[in-house]
Amino acid sequence: MILIYLLKVSACTLIFFAAYQFFLAKLTFFNLNRIYLLLMLGLSFGIPALTIENRHEIMVSNQEIPSKIAYSNDSVIEQDFVDESSAANNSLNWDQVLMYVYCSVLVFLVFRMLFVMVRIQIQLRKHAIDRSGAVILVNEKSTIKNCSFFNQIIIDSSLQYEEKNLVIKHESVHVKQLHVVDKLLVNFVTAILWFNPIIYFWRNAIDHNHEFLADRETAKVADKKVYASLLLNLAMPAQNFAMNSFSKLPLKNRIMMLYKEPNAKPQKLAYVVIIPVLMICCMAFINRKEIIIERKSAGNQASADTPVKPNVYAMNYLNSNIKVNPNTAFNEVEPVLVIDAGHGGKDDAGSALDGQKEKDLNLRAVKILQEEAEKRGVKVVLTRSTDQFLSLRDRLPTGEATAFISIHHNATQAGAPVPFEGIEVYVSKQNSNIKAAEDLGTGLLSKLKQLNGMEVRDSLKNGSLFLLRESKAPAVLIELGNISDGKTLNYINQEKNIRRISNLILDGFVAFSKRGC
Known part of the structure; x- marks a missing residue:
């Protein structure tokens, strides 16, 4: 049953995310953390789909x-x-009811995600005042600004020259590293696992990791104090999950990571924790099927597995x-x-x-x-x-x-x-x-x-x-x-x-x- 499978997937996400929070989230190996979050998300779906056959x-x-x-x-x-009921064949099947509810919410969330992306494009056409390659300048009335959307970088035209350059540098990292692919993937997975609260924390973790990566690259060419001040000045609530915004609340973790000293390379051994966690999930959620093979004690008849x-x-x-x-x-x-x-x-x-x-x-x-x-x-x-x-x-x-x-x-x-x-x-x-x-x-x-x-x-x-x-x-x-x-x-x-x-x-x-x- 598909709902049982999704519950197993949710249990895997809980275990993998708990390991991330306890052992990896505070490390400055952002590229490795990105790989972990994406890989474990895929394995969460793959492990419950596997079946091991035990032949006897x-x-x-x-x-x-x-x-x-x-x-x-x-x-x-x-x-x-x-x-004795006149409505015998109309009895409520709760398995089907749950399936209909699940599919209805899934379809709604997928269409909402598509609607948001279409709405962003409409807003850009409405408020864009200048285009220079991938950079789009928008007027002050635009609610979509200082962010990246696919390969487009949207900048508030009212910013000072130095501020624009910092925002462009930051958003260019998102574009070059294809963070939009991660966001589309995790948003689709969130629609599939909408009933699982862990997936929303997982999505936030991926989003935060993107910002850590972009902040690190931007801080290499900018003064950290100036850059942190700009983050605070341009901070705004997150509007949707289809874009990478330059600065959105809360900022506490980003500021802390910006000033944190990089971890030493030996600390990468912390990723060894993946092995026992992976083994736990495999033992708990891989399906097992018993296959009985019959052998005749006399004669040349075929076995039951043929x-x-x-x-x-x-x-x-x-x-x-x-x-x-x-x-x-x-x-x-x-x-x-x-x-x-x-x-x-x-x-x-x-x-x-x-x-x-x-x-x-x-x-x-x-x-x-x-x-x-x-x-x-x-x-x-x-x-x-x-x-x-x-x-x-x-x-x-x-x-x-x-x-x-x-x-x-x-x-x-x-x-x-x-x-x-x-x-x-x-x-x-x-x-x-x-x-x-x-x-x-x-x-x-x-x-x-x-x-x-x-x-x-x-x-x-x-x-x-x-x-x-x-x-x-x-x-x-x-x-x-x-x-x-x-x-x-x-x-x-x-x-x-x-x-x-x-x-x-x-x-x-x-x-x-x-x-x-």
Whole structure:
């Protein structure tokens, strides 16, 4: 989610800026400080965008465990959520609301920045009385004066000759060192991170550093007392952040830096602090992904990390007879797996022992399953990819689908015994295509029984649920464990285990899709 990414970026800016304030801000190595501020700003965006893949190789048996079509009826299943509100599909999605608010403010700030730059050009045309190369003289009525804007230096025509030369010298440094590029960059970043208070301090730090650089160069050809006096005489409040103004309030830091003795070169060792700070941000905010690589203990079958696209044959799900080993008369088509993350939005369903909501666990598992499917070249369609409420009918596959799997987690009431803590697979005998659903369900169970660390029900369960009854594609519902059980919850909280389960589910789907019917 983009907002989570931006929060990580904001956390990086906080850490990097704190290091700057504590160790570097008072040093007179202004060029190095400029590099630090710009580089760390870029890294603040880059670090949370990186992902490190942790690959784990596991050995699995090449021999499948057969699964007969059998049913058991001794555990709990969630009931269909019935929405009694007439405005069910209009429920408020706070993720979307926050996204709309964020984007609205972002667009407003970007347009405001563009408007300010256009307004400056209009003001210059209106009040300019003389142009000499990059120097523009403006009359006393102009509110834009004694500053630089891109490669233009704007000077108040009423200044004395010596004063004009000092201002021109100062602003020429801004122009030659391309400070306007820094300002455009940091203003754009400020628009992106408008909710982050640190970015405004960061922008001020870059602005102050520009002035320190220009003051240092100007002081080389001018008397410091005369120059400091001119700074005080021409001081004015900052009007906008699109220009480099010669003198704007407050001036305390600029005057202090003007008279401060340059730091000795050995003090540059202070920049070594960047290394541990960078390591902290990398360890805290670089994303990590667990990748399970399966190796067969016998035979020469391909490993799970090899993207193999299975041969899939056109299926007619209105026909209840399964035809194994299809001949060449079948047309090869792309497999489509529709995956449903149960519940969502106002339908929280159950809660885990640690407070996690089932709807969130379902969505997490579905997204991991989608990632693993993409590695294999299996096309996946999600019924929902965010925390939103969908009616049961809206979850059903509407297009061509090879199979439909709804992902859930079981839960029992507080204090009640847990009848079964492991994985269960449900179908509905009321579905007219029950034979294909049973074939899919038993195939999934056969693969899931290879799982270590969690018990798997050895038979299908019959559930009179809307999704299982009404789906035209072969449909199953998988309960990925009971979140009221501590051991099970600890197991499914580990991403590597969910990826392992996902690969076993995909193994079952691929085997099913190759049969044709």
